Amino acid sequence: MATIIQTPSGTWKAIVRRRGWPTAIKTQRTKKEAEKWAIKVEHEMMAGTYVDRAPSERLLVSDALDRYVREVTTEKAASTQVSETRRAQILKRHLGQYSMAALSPHLVAQYRDARKSGEISVGRNPKAGPRAGNTVRLELALLGHLYEVAIREWGIGFIQNPVRYVRKPKVGEHRWRRLPPDEEKALFRELRKHSNPMLYWIASLALETGMRASEIQNLRRHQIDLPRRIVRLQTTKNKQPRDVPLSKKAVEILREALANPVRPIDSDLVFFGEPGKDGVRRRYEFNKVWQEARARAGISNYRFHDLRHEAGSRLAEGGMDARKIAEVLGHKDLKMAMVYINLFGANLVKDVDAARAKRLELNPSYA
Numbered sequence: 549m550a551t552i553i554q555t556p557s558g559t560w561k562a563i564v565r566r567r568g569w570p571t572a573i574k575t576q577r578t579k580k581e582a583e584k585w586a587i588k589v590e591h592e593m594m595a596g597t598y599v600d601r602a603p604s605e606r607l608l609v610s611d612a613l614d615r616y617v618r619e620v621t622t623e624k625a626a627s628t629q630v631s632e633t634r635r636a637q638i639l640k641r642h643l644g645q646y647s648m649a650a651l652s653p654h655l656v657a658q659y660r661d662a663r664k665s666g667e668i669s670v671g672r673n674p675k676a677g678p679r680a681g682n683t684v685r686l687e688l689a690l691l692g693h694l695y696e697v698a699i700r701e702w703g704i705g706f707i708q709n710p711v712r713y714v715r716k717p718k719v720g721e722h723r724w725r726r727l728p729p730d731e732e733k734a735l736f737r738e739l740r741k742h743s744n745p746m747l748y749w750i751a752s753l754a755l756e757t758g759m760r761a762s763e764i765q766n767l768r769r770h771q772i773d774l775p776r777r778i779v780r781l782q783t784t785k786n787k788q789p790r791d792v793p794l795s796k797k798a799v800e801i802l803r804e805a806l807a808n809p810v811r812p813i814d815s816d817l818v819f820f821g822e823p824g825k826d827g828v829r830r831r832y833e834f835n836k837v838w839q840e841a842r843a844r845a846g847i848s849n850y851r852f853h854d855l856r857h858e859a860g861s862r863l864a865e866g867g868m869d870a871r872k873i874a875e876v877l878g879h880k881d882l883k884m885a886m887v888y889i890n891l892f893g894a895n896l897v898k899d900v901d902a903a904r905a906k907r908l909e910l911n912p913s914y915a
Contacts, residue, residue, distance in 0.1 A: 550563065550586030550587070550589075550590060551565075552579060552582050554579070559577060560575070560581070561573065561574070561576075562576065562583070562586040563586075566590065566593045566594075572593075605649040605650075607648045608644060608645065609640070609643050609644050609647070609648060609651055609694075610640040610645070612648055612698060612704075613636045613694060615702075616636065616697060617633055621636070625783070625787075626766075631686075635686060635687050635690050636690065639687060639691055642662075643655070643691070648704060651710050653710045656688070656711055657714050657715075663683075663684045663687065664679055664681065664684055666679065681717030682717070682719045685716050685719065689716075692709060692712065695709040696709060723857070724861075724891065725857070727858045731845070731850075734845040734846060735751075735845045735847055736751065736752070738844045742837060742841060744832075745804075746808075746832050747834050747837055747838065749802075749804060749805045750765070750832070750834060751855060752797070752801050753798060754859070755855045755859055756794075756798040756801065757779070757793075757859065757876075758856050758860055758877045760784075760856060761852055763781055764819065765819055765833075765834075766783065767779065767817070767819065768817055768818060769816050769817075769818060772806070774794075774802065777795075777796075777799055778791050778792065778793060779791070788878065792876065792878075793876060805818050805819070814829055817829070817831055819832040820832055838852055860885070861888055864889050864891075869889070870889045873885040
């Protein structure tokens with residue numbers, strides 16, 4: 549049986565004790581509201597469906613996101629930590645004021661639509677414009693996983709994960725920005741002019757091998773086997789180690805990089821930066837100077853990651869099959885590699901004609 553008592557402030561506190569369940573306490577404005585809540589809790593306990601919502605009612609989305617970044621995001625890859633921390637800040641700015649219990653599917657859907665349409669922006673730019681479906685999808689994925697972690701690991705009780713009931717934006721078409729010969733010449737001419745030769749080496753290596761920027765930046769000397777023309781990647785985006793084959797040009801690039809006359813003795817990194825305030829030398833961060841060189845070359849709408857797509861496209865154009873492209877680029881399945889084949893591979897019309905000719909050669913009666 550519930551206990552209903554009046555507090556010194558005039559509100560009413562309901563206390564429900566039942567064997568096998570933690571004591572449930574809630575303060576209401578009126579005695580009737582307290583009695584109604586107590587009856588509801590008792591019925592839920594009897595049915596075995598009671599969930600203590602008090603922690604979720606006290607915990608704000610902003611505070612939960614801060615904890616998630618501290619405990620969960622920090623266990624992920626460095627590049628993921630950067631992007632996920634940025635998404636968390638965006639979610640905090642627009643949904644952080646709600647309690648975890650108060651955030652409903654309706655509010656999440658409103659956020660989704662406002663982000664897609666550009667009604668809410670990020671940072672200081674009030675005219676950020678509409679966001680891509682995949683951008684919003686990743687933000688919702690983070691919010692949804694926050695609820696799953698809170699339910700399973702933090703002991704925060706919910707009736708539902710509100711993100712689960714919201715339609716996710718469709719992923720748009722893959723970005724395909726090729727690098728024509730004239731732009732390639734202009735771009736790499738500017739990259740080579742830069743005072744730090746590592747900028748040119750990194751971009752050239754991306755184009756030759758299809759490695760991701762982070763994979764190249766984190767590359768260490770012991771991972772490179774020039775005689776076998778192999779780079780051994782231990783840490784990748786999909787957490788699967790892989791051997792990257794090196795073209796003859798890639799071997800030349802790495803040989804130059806390894807012979808860098810200003811290489812410090814305190815770092816095994818192939819592409820090293822200056823020591824930080826703590827005296828630790830970390831990887832070379834080149835994004836700013838990359839963008840400047842690209843602008844000087846007069847090239848727009850071209851990202852560093854597009855060099856990876858260009859590498860895959862050229863492998864497909866050269867006749868490499870999807871399975872091998874996936875192995876070189878480190879894709880978990882063949883779907884992405886098949887996109888290269890379908891868009892930039894050999895002419896399928898010629899393949900059909902060749903197959904038919906072979907069939908007629910083996911079975912002339914079908915002619």
